[in-house]
Amino acid sequence: MSTVTIEAAQTRVPERTTETTAVEDAPPGSFVITLIIRRYIPELDDEPRWEDFDVRVLPTDRILDALHKIKWEQDGSLTFRRSCAHGICGSDAMRINGRNRLACKTLIKDLDPSKPIYVEALKGLPLEKDLVVDMEPFFEAYRQVQPFLIASSAPPARRERTQSPVARERFDDTTKCILCAACTSSCPVFWTDGQYFGPAAIVNAHRFIFDDRDEASQVRLDILNDKEGVWRCRTTFNCSEACPRGIEITKAIQEVKQALLTGKAS
Amino acid sequence: MSLKSTQLPTPTPSGSRTLNPTSLRSRRFSLPRRPAGTVYRGREGMWSWVLHRITGVGIYFFLLVHLLDTALIRVSPEAYNAVINTYKNPIMGLGELALVAAIGFHGLNGLRIILIDFWNVGTRNHRLMFYIVIALWVVLLLGFAPRHLMHVFGGGA
Ligand code: SF4
Ligand code: FES
Numbered sequence: 001m002s003t004v005t006i007e008a009a010q011t012r013v014p015e016r017t018t019e020t021t022a023v024e025d026a027p028p029g030s031f032v033i034t035l036i037i038r039r040y041i042p043e044l045d046d047e048p049r050w051e052d053f054d055v056r057v058l059p060t061d062r063i064l065d066a067l068h069k070i071k072w073e074q075d076g077s078l079t080f081r082r083s084c085a086h087g088i089c090g091s092d093a094m095r096i097n098g099r100n101r102l103a104c105k106t107l108i109k110d111l112d113p114s115k116p117i118y119v120e121a122l123k124g125l126p127l128e129k130d131l132v133v134d135m136e137p138f139f140e141a142y143r144q145v146q147p148f149l150i151a152s153s154a155p156p157a158r159r160e161r162t163q164s165p166v167a168r169e170r171f172d173d174t175t176k177c178i179l180c181a182a183c184t185s186s187c188p189v190f191w192t193d194g195q196y197f198g199p200a201a202i203v204n205a206h207r208f209i210f211d212d213r214d215e216a217s218q219v220r221l222d223i224l225n226d227k228e229g230v231w232r233c234r235t236t237f238n239c240s241e242a243c244p245r246g247i248e249i250t251k252a253i254q255e256v257k258q259a260l261l262t263g264k265a266s
Numbered sequence: 267m268s269l270k271s272t273q274l275p276t277p278t279p280s281g282s283r284t285l286n287p288t289s290l291r292s293r294r295f296s297l298p299r300r301p302a303g304t305v306y307r308g309r310e311g312m313w314s315w316v317l318h319r320i321t322g323v324g325i326y327f328f329l330l331v332h333l334l335d336t337a338l339i340r341v342s343p344e345a346y347n348a349v350i351n352t353y354k355n356p357i358m359g360l361g362e363l364a365l366v367a368a369i370g371f372h373g374l375n376g377l378r379i380i381l382i383d384f385w386n387v388g389t390r391n392h393r394l395m396f397y398i399v400i401a402l403w404v405v406l407l408l409g410f411a412p413r414h415l416m417h418v419f420g421g422g423a
Contacts, residue, residue, distance in 0.1 A: 038303065048303075098307035118304050186306065188315065235382050237311030237392060250311075251389040254382065 030058050033113045035066055038120035039130050041077065048127065052116070059109035063096055063119065067103060067131075080131035087244060090180030094131050095120045100182040100242040122185035124194070138181045141197045145205035145223055150216035161213045171210040174203045174252050176245040183239035183249050195228045199239035199249045202230055206252040209259065221260055230256050310396045318375050321368035328365055359418030363411060370406045374399045 032054050040048035053074060055066045064082055071078045082092040085104045092103040097111060097118050111117055125133035155161045177200065184190050184198035205224055209217045224230045230253055239249040306312070339346040352358075378395045382388040388395070 095304065095306070098304040120303055123303065123306060186308070188306075188308075188312065234315050235311065235379060235389075235392070236308060236315040237389075238306070238308045240389075241309055241311070248389065250382070250392075254386075254389055257383060258386075 026056060027058060030056050031113060032056050033066065033108065034116040035063075035070065036116045036118050037070075037078070037130070038118075039078070040121075040127055041079075041129060048120075057108050057113075059107070059113070061108050062104055063101075063106045063108070063111075063117070064092060064103040066108070066117075067119070078131075079129045088178060090178035093122055093180040093182040093185070093244070095122060100186045102180060102182070102244045105244050122181060124185045124187070124191040125181065133181075133185075135181060137194055138184055138198065138200065139179075141184070141201040142179065142204060145197070145201045145208075145220055146216065147204040147208065149208065149211070149214055150219070151213060152215055163211075163213055167212045170212075171207050173247050174207040174210075176247055177203050177207070178245060179204075180244060182242040182244060183247075186238040186242040188236055188238065189232050189234055193228070193232065196232045197224065197226075197229055199233075199253065202233075202253050202256055203247060203249055206256055209256065217259075221256070224256055225260055230260065233257070310393050314375055314378070314396050314399070317371060318379075321372040324368050325365070325372060356418055359414070362418075363414055366410055366414070367403075367407055370403050371399070374402050374406075 035053045035055060036050050037053065038048050039045070039051050053070045055069045055074075057066050057069070064085060067078065067080055067082075071080075080092060080094070080103070082104060083089040084091070087102055087105045090102075093100055094103055095101075095118075096103065096106055100122060103119075119131065121127050121131045122133050125135065125137060128134050151161070179200060181200060183203070184200045187196070187199055190196050190198045202224060205220045208214045209220050233250070233253045235250055235254075237250050240247070240251070243249055335346070335349050338349055375396075378392070378399050381395060382392050
């Protein structure tokens with residue numbers, strides 16, 4: 001191997017890197033947006049504060065990509081939850097421009113990039129740090145509705161419990177929940193009354209109440225007949241509009257109310 | 267004890283916790299102070315609920331006063347008349363208009379809520395029903411307001 005080739009390679013490499021970096025830094029079609037993030041670091045801040053960040057993004061990027069860029073390139077202390085980054089784990093629900101959405105499902109081009117984009121933590125749950133809230137009250141309500149199959153009989157030997165397509169269809173919508181809390185923390189009743197079960201718990205109760213393999217519908221209906229149960233719902237539809245899975249939550253709540261009135265879960 | 271992941275500089279002592287970790291580098295902070303949080307941007311459903319609440323509370327306080335002044339007739343008809351006469355001024359006239367507007371909205375939206383709860387396609391059409399409520403309400407006020415304001419400001423009677 002001659003030294004000439006090595007030198008040639010050495011001179012060529014940096015050139016290419018700069019080019020690539022230039023394109024990587026500002027890909028064609030990209031532009032700069034301003035994110036205004038409500039930050040709170042308990043060790044340092046008495047009060048949450050707003051902070052601005054400029055990020056270069058593509059229209060097809062998501063808010064999550066912008067948050068990643070900030071965390072990785074500008075300020076490593078920015079804290080938020082995310083796991084799957086593909087809208088299925090329910091980790092990254094937050095308030096984007098005043099509405100609850102998943103950061104990983106909100107495309108820049110669906111927002112107005114000429115205006116700053118406001119990002120803040122979910123409302124109504126205790127703020128822990130930056131965009132992270134304490135989800136415990138949310139999961140506590142979820143656990144209380146007993147979100148699991150309750151059946152006294154064992155399934156048929158070496159087979160699963162079968163169900164007709166029609167019976168499955170009855171509760172299909174509410175099986176889609178990913179427990180992101182976008183609905184519960186968009187509910188004005190939940191903001192003022194943290195004891196309210198909240199839409200997500202009712203959605204997950206609905207999923208078993210209307211499942212014909214389950215035997216504890218009445219138990220769950222009794223739980224939701226509480227003062228803090230379904231009757232707290234004021235049909236503001238914030239939950240239905242916030243749900244990233246497009247679950248018709250208010251409809252599900254209405255069906256539970258109906259089942260309570262008529263005394264049958266059909 | 268393990269360090270916090272942020273490993274931030276310790277805040278200045280004696281309670282003045284104003285040091286921001288990010289201000290160590292020059293950074294644009296949003297000034298002047300912004301509100302604590304943004305207002306949740308709910309849509310028709312949320313605002314109809316807000317209006318329903320406001321009109322509901324308003325009507326409640328009206329009813330309270332109304333019960334009291336009507337009860338006066340048991341005290342003496344003169345006292346009742348005296349109180350009712352103080353109502354006959356333009357400010358009360360506008361108040362009456364507001365009362366009709368509030369009751370109109372509360373009643374019509376109440377029907378909408380009943381339909382949402384008891385009619386199984388109601389939840390899918392709540393937005394349309396909200397606009398119908400607003401349309402009916404405007405028609406109601408267009409019928410009532412001109413006549414009423416003529417009475418109040420028309421000099422006569
Ligand atoms: S119902 Fe929708 S918004 Fe609510 S927790 Fe489940 S997925 Fe999230
Ligand atoms: S990161 Fe999993 S849902 Fe957004």
